[in-house]
Amino acid sequence: DEDLPQTCSWTSIEKDPSLKEMIYDVGDGPKPFQAYVEPPLESFYKGDPPSKTRVVPKFNGLAGKFVNMSNKNLNFYWESAVGGAVHLMRHYKPFSTGGTGTFPGHRFFFSPDNDPDTRVKEFVVGEYPQNYYVYDPYFVEGDPVQTEKNLKANLNKKERKQYDKWRKTLLFNEQYLNFTGRSYLANYLDDGPRKAPSHFMWPADYFGQEHWVVTKETHFDRLPPSDDLDPILITGTKRVLKDGDPRILQEYRVKDEPYMNMTLKVLSVIPRVFEIQNFLSPTEIDHILDLAGGIELHESTTGDVGTDRGSDRTKGLERKTKTRTSKNSWVPREKSPIIDAIYRRAADLTRIDEALLRSRDKDEHPEVPTKRKVCEELQLVHYGPEQEYTAHHDFGHTHIDDNLAGARFATILFYLNEGMEGGHTSFPRYVNGESFHELAVKPEAGKAVLFYSQLPDGNMDDFSQHAAKPIIEGEKWLINLWIWDPVKDTEDE
Ligand SMILES: O=C(O)CCC(=O)C(=O)O
Numbered sequence: 001d002e003d004l005p006q007t008c009s010w011t012s013i014e015k016d017p018s019l020k021e022m023i024y025d026v027g028d029g030p031k032p033f034q035a036y037v038e039p040p041l042e043s044f045y046k047g048d049p050p051s052k053t054r055v056v057p058k059f060n061g062l063a064g065k066f067v068n069m070s071n072k073n074l075n076f077y078w079e080s081a082v083g084g085a086v087h088l089m090r091h092y093k094p095f096s097t098g099g100t101g102t103f104p105g106h107r108f109f110f111s112p113d114n115d116p117d118t119r120v121k122e123f124v125v126g127e128y129p130q131n132y133y134v135y136d137p138y139f140v141e142g143d144p145v146q147t148e149k150n151l152k153a154n155l156n157k158k159e160r161k162q163y164d165k166w167r168k169t170l171l172f173n174e175q176y177l178n179f180t181g182r183s184y185l186a187n188y189l190d191d192g193p194r195k196a197p198s199h200f201m202w203p204a205d206y207f208g209q210e211h212w213v214v215t216k217e218t219h220f221d222r223l224p225p226s227d228d229l230d231p232i233l234i235t236g237t238k239r240v241l242k243d244g245d246p247r248i249l250q251e252y253r254v255k256d257e258p259y260m261n262m263t264l265k266v267l268s269v270i271p272r273v274f275e276i277q278n279f280l281s282p283t284e285i286d287h288i289l290d291l292a293g294g295i296e297l298h299e300s301t302t303g304d305v306g307t308d309r310g311s312d313r314t315k316g317l318e319r320k321t322k323t324r325t326s327k328n329s330w331v332p333r334e335k336s337p338i339i340d341a342i343y344r345r346a347a348d349l350t351r352i353d354e355a356l357l358r359s360r361d362k363d364e365h366p367e368v369p370t371k372r373k374v375c376e377e378l379q380l381v382h383y384g385p386e387q388e389y390t391a392h393h394d395f396g397h398t399h400i401d402d403n404l405a406g407a408r409f410a411t412i413l414f415y416l417n418e419g420m421e422g423g424h425t426s427f428p429r430y431v432n433g434e435s436f437h438e439l440a441v442k443p444e445a446g447k448a449v450l451f452y453s454q455l456p457d458g459n460m461d462d463f464s465q466h467a468a469k470p471i472i473e474g475e476k477w478l479i480n481l482w483i484w485d486p487v488k489d490t491e492d493e
Pocket residue numbers: 381389394413423424425426466467468469478480
């Protein structure tokens with residue numbers, strides 16, 4: 001298109017400069033892997049760095065990855081203190097894993113799901129980067145012969161395969177940790193480590209760095225009549241807008257502005273966090289809040305706590321999660337043309353084809369391994385006084401047999417209001433040379449925040465841990481969009 005000589009400030013880099021070749025061996029001979037190695041702190045500052053050494057953050061949380069390397073069904077508990085109250089966190093299938101944000105000194109244990117009085121393994125969480133907590137009843141330290149005997153006696157062929165993949169994951173983790181200083185929070189798959197993200201990732205080289213990207217999805221500045229905001233019914237290729245095509249409801253958008261510029265400003269290098277001012281227009285915000293009036297908001301839950309699979313005895317120990325006290329609801333892209341435009345703009349912002357953010361026809365992106373979307377529906381969230389979402393990671397953990405290993409890759413938060421007291425989005429572990437306090441992002445109406453939960457090498461980013469701080473006064477409205485890599489784990493329709 002002639003109006004758009006260049007669509008973004010990014011000039012092609014062959015590979016992310018933070019990727020370094022590491023040679024590893026998990027028993028099949030030496031192999032190369034492009035591993036993410038954190039750049040030196042001095043490079044995080046455009047001018048003179050305030051310090052050459054990292055500040056140790058006040059917040060000492062970390063991602064705990066708990067692994068069931070047995071063929072037993074287990075229940076996983078948190079024990080609030082030695083001999084204190086225990087809380088059922090979740091059920092673990094054979095050879096499965098799960099994660100939770102945790103702190104040094106936290107206590108967890110596994111029990112067989114048919115024998116809740118027995119603790120087969122207890123864990124006390126250590127300091128970062130001690131992220132792994134493994135139950136392996138077959139392994140005998142320093143005795144490979146006995147270990148092999150135990151495995152032969154207890155596991156069938158299929159189980160042995162699953163076990164061996166976990167062994168490789170742990171071996172890979174040791175070498176990755178040694179090379180990068182970080183744990184490998186993904187799994188080692190059938191043909192090697194989890195693949196590097198298939199989506200584009202904006203670089204974040206230093207605080208205050210700016211990128212820009214152009215979008216034809218310009219702002220709505222007048223609300224179309226409600227009939228024009230009916231749900232979108234067309235599907236697949238018919239949704240594609242060619243360069244010459246007008247945008248949907250163009251007449252209600254800012255006049256004589258064929259495209260608009262979005263500026264991403266780097267708020268944090270590790271994790272990669274960007275803010276984008278004026279992503280949403282006041283009209284768009286009105287429309288979303290209007291939808292919110294007609295949408296029933298539900299009490300939020302997280303994937304971490306609560307299961308209906310507990311035994312009778314453990315049922316009484318389940319509790320509603322206290323980590324997330326807000327109310328939420330899902331808004332599909334097809335809800336209205338304005339919501340659709342927000343998805344298209346988000347696609348331009350992340351430089352992901354909009355087709356990946358909806359159901360696709362057969363011939364759209366045949367290279368993508370499944371027809372699943374790469375995002376969830378928008379989530380509309382409301383926090384009232386005292387409500388919060390305590391520190392957590394947005395990524396999840398996949399089963400060892402899931403060879404695609406789809407996980408949340410990027411999060412975009414869109415703030416719908418401002419002026420509340422509290423309610424910041426906090427990144428308590430952002431790496432810097434000045435402050436041991438969190439990076440606190442203030443909600444401002446129309447502002448978007450983009451951050452990545454994964455690293456350029458396909459590992460999960462433990463430092464992406466974040467929280468919604470409690471509201472002290474007022475309320476907070478936001479929508480968030482979760483983008484997955486390479487695709488979502490299940491279809492959400
Ligand atoms: O409300 C916020 O600021 C953050 C929300 C969040 O982290 C989430 O919904 O996953």
